[in-house]
Amino acid sequence: MSRQANRGTESKKMSSELFTLTYGALVTQLCKDYENDEDVNKQLDKMGFNIGVRLIEDFLARSNVGRCHDFRETADVIAKVAFKMYLGITPSITNWSPAGDEFSLILENNPLVDFVELPDNHSSLIYSNLLCGVLRGALEMMAVEAKFVQDTLKGDGVTEIRMRFIRRIEDNLPAGEE
Amino acid sequence: MTVHNLYLFDRNGVCLHYSEWHRKKQAGIPKEEEYKLMYGMLFSIRSFVSKMSPLDIRYKLHYYETPTGIKVVMNTDLGVGPIRDVLHHIYSALYVELVVKNPLCPLGQTVQSELFRSRLDSYVRSLPFFSARAG
Numbered sequence: 001m002s003r004q005a006n007r008g009t010e011s012k013k014m015s016s017e018l019f020t021l022t023y024g025a026l027v028t029q030l031c032k033d034y035e036n037d038e039d040v041n042k043q044l045d046k047m048g049f050n051i052g053v054r055l056i057e058d059f060l061a062r063s064n065v066g067r068c069h070d071f072r073e074t075a076d077v078i079a080k081v082a083f084k085m086y087l088g089i090t091p092s093i094t095n096w097s098p099a100g101d102e103f104s105l106i107l108e109n110n111p112l113v114d115f116v117e118l119p120d121n122h123s124s125l126i127y128s129n130l131l132c133g134v135l136r137g138a139l140e141m142m143a144v145e146a147k148f149v150q151d152t153l154k155g156d157g158v159t160e161i162r163m164r165f166i167r168r169i170e171d172n173l174p175a176g177e178e
Numbered sequence: 179m180t181v182h183n184l185y186l187f188d189r190n191g192v193c194l195h196y197s198e199w200h201r202k203k204q205a206g207i208p209k210e211e212e213y214k215l216m217y218g219m220l221f222s223i224r225s226f227v228s229k230m231s232p233l234d235i236r237y238k239l240h241y242y243e244t245p246t247g248i249k250v251v252m253n254t255d256l257g258v259g260p261i262r263d264v265l266h267h268i269y270s271a272l273y274v275e276l277v278v279k280n281p282l283c284p285l286g287q288t289v290q291s292e293l294f295r296s297r298l299d300s301y302v303r304s305l306p307f308f309s310a311r312a313g
Contacts, residue, residue: 057274057278061269061274141189171189171190171191
């Protein structure tokens with residue numbers, strides 16, 4: 001099994017239509033497979049999580065970002081480096097909680113939802129929920145919550161993802177060594 | 179100058195991969211136990227390192243850790259200088275490219291990929307400080 005030579009740190013260019021249509025086909029198929037919106041939302045989150053745990057390694061390999069010292073730094077890296085690298089957009093960071101453990105990512109435009117309109121029979125579908133799963137998986141070194149609080153697909157002016165820090169997860173000793 | 183061996187651990191202490199090139203002595207214990215001991219030692223060393231300078235030892239242990247807890251440990255003889263870029267290359271161009279980005283390679287367990295093993299082996303053998311003659 002051979003592989004092409006390592007392409008270094010550049011991104012491969014890909015048609016954004018292909019990406020949007022692929023994501024749409026995925027959501028559509030999940031809707032057929034699961035029949036109710038809540039289950040689809042869960043599956044999207046789960047798939048996103050599995051993507052996130054791998055994506056973070058690619059991100060670290062390419063971006064040379066070190067360990068973040070606090071959640072504010074994490075927010076900056078997510079919005080200004082990671083979103084830019086993978087989706088070509090830079091969300092803004094707003095609405096910090098007084099304790100500094102919650103913030104919002106505001107996406108003016110969301111590449112996943114180009115061409116998409118939610119039909120009436122899928123009003124509780126969180127179409128872009130994969131993103132929340134990716135964020136949780138990528139931050140596997142800490143437990144975080146990520147959820148959509150505004151969605152342009154539902155008529156809101158912007159798309160807003162609320163991120164909440166729960167706790168850090170320390171490295172583990174191998175099982176049986178405690 | 180030469181390279182003795184290399185360990186790749188994840189954040190849960192699972193040994194993802196082990197290769198050796200020039201190792202003068204075997205440990206006399208099963209490999210699985212050696213991996214656990216190595217990881218246990220690294221875990222302890224990490225807590226020391228922040229408080230005091232490292233001990234002088236007869237080989238050099240080169241250590242590279244990512245924020246996700248992936249640890250690359252390469253042991254060489256004393257003639258080898260700092261090799262952060264080498265360890266970073268093993269992480270980014272080999273582990274991430276060939277294992278993480280392959281959806282058919284499960285994470286959190288020993289890497290089965292023959293491609294990874296052989297590419298890593300070729301890379302280490304190509305290093306300027308790798309010599310076929312040990313010591």
